[in-house]
Amino acid sequence: MPLGSNAIGGGFGHVFGDIAFDPVLQAENATVTVNSFALQYVRPFRIGNKQARIDVLIPYTFAKWEGLLNGEPKEISRNGFADPRLRLSLNFIGPKAMSLKELQEFLKDNPTYTTVGASIAISFPFGQYYGDKLLNIGSNTFVFRPQIGMTHNWGAWSYELSTSVFLYTNNNDFYIDKTRKQEPLFAMQTHLTRKFKKRIWTTVSFGYGLGGNSIVNRQHKDDERGNFLGGLSAGMPITKKQSIKFAYGTTLTLKDVGANTNGFILGWSAIF
DSSP: OOTTOOEEEEEEEEEEEEEEOOGGGOEEEEEEEEEEEEEEEEEEEEETTEEEEEEEEEEEEEEEEEEEETTEEEEEEEEEEOOOEEEEEEEEESSOOOOHHHHHHHHHHOSEEEEEEEEEEEEOSOSOOOTTOSSOSSOSSOEEEEEEEEEEEETTEEEEEEEEEEEEOOEEEETTTEEEEEOOEEEEEEEEEEEOGGGOEEEEEEEEEEEOOEEETTEEOOOOEEEEEEEEEEEEESSSSEEEEEEEEEEEEOSSSEEEEEEEEEEEEEEO
16 A cells, blocks of 8 residues: 555455364354454555554454254354454565555566565454353453565565464453463465456465464363365455455364354455
């Protein structure tokens, strides 16, 4: 994004799938359906001559869990704000911070270039949360996600590779006055994008996350996550400054505890 611009966006997401809970909960044949709406704001700026940006995401979620609890059918629904996220990003290798005209000239003269940057995202524990409920929309914990990545652009193609770690603070109000700690979860993701005429683009994405063991009242739960993610997305402009995006994604747990889900996202964004 060029300096002096702003971006706003909105989106709808629908996710559904199967959940494998810790066997001690005696929850079987569990499924989840989640419908979410989100608003986002993005603002680029400069730090020295480096490109930086800040973005804010505010989600609202409708979730329903169904399954057998102690052998009896059970259904639970929640709706409310999920945890909002604030992210700060900085490119320390690659094009400097530029105006729109400067950026257009740079891209014309440099069809091949590489950008390396880092970001820190913080999720705040402001989402709906009940300390006497096991299933919640909010997490009641701060989540810090430092990330480093690179993007290589050549002509109509671009390739992105990034790695990150999720760091969790303690949840001191976990399910009837318990304390839940969560170990770091490490993640890696990659994207390959192809741009076409008229600003149409498509992307194929893959990712993997490992870690995140839980410790409840000093007892290790042996619930390490191991999730594979895959996705396809595409976007196109609808006006000079507005565009839409559609994405499909799937997750597959490679551990005894986790979720196998499918979902899609429909998004809209505008630059001004």
